[in-house]
Amino acid sequence: MPSAVNDHSTKAPVEFVGYDLVGDVHGCYQTLLALLDKLGYGLVDGVYEFLDHERPRQLIFLGDLIDRGPGIREVLHLARAMVQRGSAIVIMGNHEYHAALYLTPDGSGGYLRRHSDHSRRIIAETLRQFSRHPKELLAFRDWMKQLPLYFQHPSFRAVHAYWDDALVDEMQHQLGSASLTPALFRQSALEPRSFAGRLMKRLTTGLTLALPDEHVIVGREGQPRKRFRVRFWGGSYSLGDAAFQPDPLPERLCNQPLAEDTRSWLDSQSYADDRRPLFIGHYWLQGAQVPQSNNIACLDYSAVLGGPLVAYRMDGESQLREDKFVAVDYCESRPS
Numbered sequence: 001m002p003s004a005v006n007d008h009s010t011k012a013p014v015e016f017v018g019y020d021l022v023g024d025v026h027g028c029y030q031t032l033l034a035l036l037d038k039l040g041y042g043l044v045d046g047v048y049e050f051l052d053h054e055r056p057r058q059l060i061f062l063g064d065l066i067d068r069g070p071g072i073r074e075v076l077h078l079a080r081a082m083v084q085r086g087s088a089i090v091i092m093g094n095h096e097y098h099a100a101l102y103l104t105p106d107g108s109g110g111y112l113r114r115h116s117d118h119s120r121r122i123i124a125e126t127l128r129q130f131s132r133h134p135k136e137l138l139a140f141r142d143w144m145k146q147l148p149l150y151f152q153h154p155s156f157r158a159v160h161a162y163w164d165d166a167l168v169d170e171m172q173h174q175l176g177s178a179s180l181t182p183a184l185f186r187q188s189a190l191e192p193r194s195f196a197g198r199l200m201k202r203l204t205t206g207l208t209l210a211l212p213d214e215h216v217i218v219g220r221e222g223q224p225r226k227r228f229r230v231r232f233w234g235g236s237y238s239l240g241d242a243a244f245q246p247d248p249l250p251e252r253l254c255n256q257p258l259a260e261d262t263r264s265w266l267d268s269q270s271y272a273d274d275r276r277p278l279f280i281g282h283y284w285l286q287g288a289q290v291p292q293s294n295n296i297a298c299l300d301y302s303a304v305l306g307g308p309l310v311a312y313r314m315d316g317e318s319q320l321r322e323d324k325f326v327a328v329d330y331c332e333s334r335p336s
Helices: 029-039 072-085 094-102 117-129 134-145 165-175 182-190 195-205 260-269
Strands: 018-022 041-044 047-050 057-061 088-090 150-152 157-159 208-210 227-229 278-280 296-298 309-314 325-328
Touching (some): 047 057, 072 117, 165 195
Parallel strands (some): 278 296
16 A cells, blocks of 8 residues: 655655554543554554554544543643654644634734633633643644644545545645645634635535524534534435434424535535545544445544544555444543
């Protein structure tokens, strides 16, 4: 299996024979250690890497390392060290993006992400665990700003929430990189309709549809929502078909047919089943670990809520397989 260029590493390029993609960790450090052990990674000179050096593999975190869990600081140190060693790649998730915005002054006395009750609640555990390490937190903020938004390999792709060809192509054309410049990072927050703003919204949070007739659903964290997350594969004929999120739609809406223009738009945004496999996180799944389609796998199984932490062992196959999923049970036992 050919290697892909990783420009977020300080180590010389390695020809990896395979890749291990990991879903949202959210500070579940002990659970992550158990998964690394099960996958065959161990400490070498203080940094985790795949231990079979004759057949090297690289880990790819699909984003959302931070917030909520008891070992956020430890997870960040582990992941950053792996990136520096070249044994891992970390893709930016919406939580890394929002945390970096939250911690970056806007030049006018505020911050690039408003310190609302909702945003404070989301980042509270991360701030608590770094309360005695403020310089570390700012260093991680700067590191998170530079994380790649996606990873492309000849055999597969990886992104936190959604693969948008037009936006990715434009980013490659403008920057030749999967990471934002400081100027574009800032613009993404201050000008949401700019290229940078649309890029960050789409790749880190995915597709959404408006709830009909001004309906509102309340998310698991008490946030009222007028939009809901939708899938981008297969055919959707009703609101219930399209929904892809942990918070259920009101039962009376599930069977409501999609408007023809909405169906057409969703079809135009679909990731076709003849394309190279795509790996995502973000969506808080539960239940059996199986591909969402023959070439899409979501690896977020709600570990921080007590679900398993899940990986997929990618070895170049064009059709994703259920037996390539690897999972460990949640095993956090101590506060950070």
